[in-house]
Amino acid sequence: MKIQEIAIGYISIPLVTPFKTALRTVDSVNDLIVKITTDDGTEGFGEAPPTAVITGDTKESIEAAIRYYIAPAIKGMDLEDLPSVMEKMEHCIAKNTSAKAAVDIALYDLYAKLQKRPLFRLLGDGKSDKLKTELETDLTISVNDTEEMVRDSISAIEQGFRILKVKVGKGGEKDVERIREIRRAVGKDVVIRVDANQGWTREEAVSTIRAMEKEDLGIELVEQPVSYHDFKGMQYVTASVETKILADESVFSYEDAVRIMEEHGADLINIKLMKTGGIHEAVRICDAAEEHGISCMIGCMLESKVSVSAGAHLAAGRSIVTMADLDGPSLCREDPYRGGPKFSGSKISMQEEPGIGISHVPVEFVMI
Numbered sequence: 001m002k003i004q005e006i007a008i009g010y011i012s013i014p015l016v017t018p019f020k021t022a023l024r025t026v027d028s029v030n031d032l033i034v035k036i037t038t039d040d041g042t043e044g045f046g047e048a049p050p051t052a053v054i055t056g057d058t059k060e061s062i063e064a065a066i067r068y069y070i071a072p073a074i075k076g077m078d079l080e081d082l083p084s085v086m087e088k089m090e091h092c093i094a095k096n097t098s099a100k101a102a103v104d105i106a107l108y109d110l111y112a113k114l115q116k117r118p119l120f121r122l123l124g125d126g127k128s129d130k131l132k133t134e135l136e137t138d139l140t141i142s143v144n145d146t147e148e149m150v151r152d153s154i155s156a157i158e159q160g161f162r163i164l165k166v167k168v169g170k171g172g173e174k175d176v177e178r179i180r181e182i183r184r185a186v187g188k189d190v191v192i193r194v195d196a197n198q199g200w201t202r203e204e205a206v207s208t209i210r211a212m213e214k215e216d217l218g219i220e221l222v223e224q225p226v227s228y229h230d231f232k233g234m235q236y237v238t239a240s241v242e243t244k245i246l247a248d249e250s251v252f253s254y255e256d257a258v259r260i261m262e263e264h265g266a267d268l269i270n271i272k273l274m275k276t277g278g279i280h281e282a283v284r285i286c287d288a289a290e291e292h293g294i295s296c297m298i299g300c301m302l303e304s305k306v307s308v309s310a311g312a313h314l315a316a317g318r319s320i321v322t323m324a325d326l327d328g329p330s331l332c333r334e335d336p337y338r339g340g341p342k343f344s345g346s347k348i349s350m351q352e353e354p355g356i357g358i359s360h361v362p363v364e365f366v367m368i
């Protein structure tokens, strides 16, 4: 099957409440959607968010990378030789991981449709007994005043979430207060993950995490305590606290992941398709993590159901993925799509439709 047409469009979906991290505040998802059609008329869909503060990718740069570099490089190629298509895409332009992810997701969607199999079954690591048909995602609690975060946490529990991903990174002592009050309000059975989004210095990270340990606040993990390029800082924090440290913004590529694993820059890794440039590189990271015995999370940026579903397929297929931060669709006020995994509160149920499963994408596409 040859790649015949590539088209792009945009989707805009308001969020239930503004999404606030140490890095940014945003109140809607505004993502590029890509549609790729093969010469037999089969369609595959991908998505990319412009998360400039993390990936460096903007709406304009994502569109330009696809229009002027990726599309001309891969059009006409045979999808059955997927590794060659991926290699061509990787080398036609450096970085631009969100643009690559959108195209990679659409190509995997198509590839699995051509095999008439759901993507998660194709991505399985051979341990068929480990394939998951249901995932549990956490829900993000934005960083705000403590009282508001407590209210949001209680509301998340009332909606059925049992895992909270609490955003901090805005003042160490204040962050300890935030987590203390949330723990007090939700009780001891709720899992609390803490994400500092690079908001602390090394020293602040260690003293803040130690304070949470001293108060026995029962934190499952702390995500990206310090700046993404402070590798020594990541090592220092990981070695200085009992709590597990998860690398997010520090790991984009396979090489980043191997360095973190071999040089103890973190205990765990958050794989996101928008950082890896899609499923192809993410699978390599899963393989390496398996070799090193390092558990992974599959996370998302502020994305809607097309690309978050691709992340769900990867999480379901790979046994080394033990945590899901795939709450993009739950943060959106509406779901404009049809088909694909079912997102119902904290539960994501995989379906047996071929490909990723998304069948209706209400976007005006323009051929490029």
Ligand SMILES: C[C@H](N)C(=O)N[C@@H](CCC(=O)O)C(=O)O
Residues within 6 Å of the ligand: 021, 024, 051, 140, 165, 195, 197, 248, 299, 300, 301, 302, 303, 325, 326, 327, 328
């Ligand atoms: C949405 C998800 N739960 C999340 O928090 N993702 C990122 C931040 C994404 C963004 O700013 O769009 C993370 O840091 O884990």
Ligand SMILES: [Mg+2]
Residues within 6 Å of the ligand: 195, 197, 223, 224, 248, 249, 270
């Ligand atoms: Mg994070």
